[in-house]
Amino acid sequence: MNGSESSKISAIEAVAQRARDASRAMLSASTDERNAALEAVHNSLLGAKDAIVAANEADKKAARELMEKGSLSSALVKRLDLAGKKFDAMLDGVKSVASLPDPVGACSLSRKLDDGLQLFRVACPIGVICIIFESRPEAAVQIASLSIKSANAVILKGGKEAEKSNAILVETIRSALRSANVPEDAVQLVATREEVRELLDQTKYIDLIIPRGSNSLVRYISDNTKIPVMGHADGICSIYVDAKADPLKAKDIVVDAKAQYPAVCNAAETLLIHKNALETVLPVVGKGLKEANVQVLADDASKPILDAVPGLHVEASSPGDYRTEFLELRMAVKVVDSLSSAVTHINEHGSGHTDCIVTEDESSAQMFMAMVDSAGVYHNASTRFADGFRYGFGAEVGVSTHRTHARGPVGLEGLLIYKYMLKGNGHIVAPYANGEKKFKHEDTPGIKPVIDS
Secondary structure (H helix, E strand, C coil): CCHHHHCCCCHHHHHHHHHHHHHHHHCCCCHHHHHHHHHHHHHHHHHCHHHHHHHHHHHHHHHHHHHHCCCCCHHHHHHHCCCCHHHHHHHHHHHHHHHCCCCCCCEEEEEEEECCEEEEEEEEECCEEEEEECCCCHHHHHHHHHHHHCCCEEEEECCHHHHHHHHHHHHHHHHHHHHCCCCHHHEEEECCCHHHHHHCCCCCCCCEEEEECCHHHHHHHHHCCCCCECCCCCCCEEEEECCCCCHHHHHHHHHHHHHCCCCCCCCEEEEEEEHHHCCCCHHHHHHHHHHCCCEEEECCCCHHHHHCCCCCCEEECCHHHHHCCCCCCEEEEEEECCHHHHHHHHHHHCCCCEEEEECCCHHHHHHHHHHCCCCEEEECCCHHHCCCCCCCCCCCCEEECCCCCCCEEECCHHHEEEEEEEECCCCCCHHHHCCCCCCCCEECCCCCCCCCC
């Protein structure tokens, strides 16, 4: 590209172009080189801890002021914090990703088409990924780590509420990449909201967009780009307490799923309870919700039972409550007549994120897990387990409720696609087309392509 051509492209197109160049350079980075880059990222972040925490404090102070004015939700403010254990967990995430087996080049199909004609299906990076996310500055580190490990390039667009935190985190990461002789443009940050629209037009350079944020953000992105989008709009997670649920187990699971950290997408928002567990299990669960300071929005059948729990804040529910992601200590409760009614409610009102059944009946659990159409379906476990780190993915770039190549928490595997490699020795199609030769189509799992790592 000559100078006159270069001067015609916008700043955002230049970012996307550099990302494409970096993604191609990453294809030649070995496993050891990418792991060394992640080690450099970890060490650089640790060395810059004081500056990062100071920037984060400035973001939090500004966010609290906006919250007091009603301009920013409390959920976004809660997600901003990067101090203490959150910082340590962020660093642990980088190490965890580095320790994962390298998925790039993994062979998932080896097939002998004929003598001397061997077919392979091999994992490869997607290329350039754009992640648009709100709050949670540690997400920038998680996403960058997964992108480096999977040999992708990533363009990050964080929310204004975390502007200072994101800026210093990404600059620290880029500095580490430079020191490790890995393309620093494999991780880039854009800052302003005005740049989002132009990013959505970069079909030539960006291969996938992953939005992490509010329903309105995800809808806007999906409606305004021709680039493939992977993500989720809401986290309306439900817990169904079956007639054969253990009361104490149900209480612990419901309270953890709702109250352990309510401002996240895998927190439970709806409690469905079988009519036969109404008087035996619901009072126990209600007591647990009261102890966790959860406000309950109850239907007509559950309200009298919950009203009898001393100190529990109970209000009558409305139909819209069962389609609401509260992201706070509020939970909608509804009584159902059967397991099938619970499944129907979840499939019609939920967001396809993560849903759970609490029961001691294995056949009911199996039916629930087969029939609920969500990315995560659990039996006797809190919905809060829906997380890439907890799944052993090292970290996640987001959660997908789409029916694409990746669903649920998206880790390394979700950032890979594949290519077909065919090795022959002068083979041509004509003899097979006219019947002179026949394909053998023999699977040969012991034969692998030779790929340097």
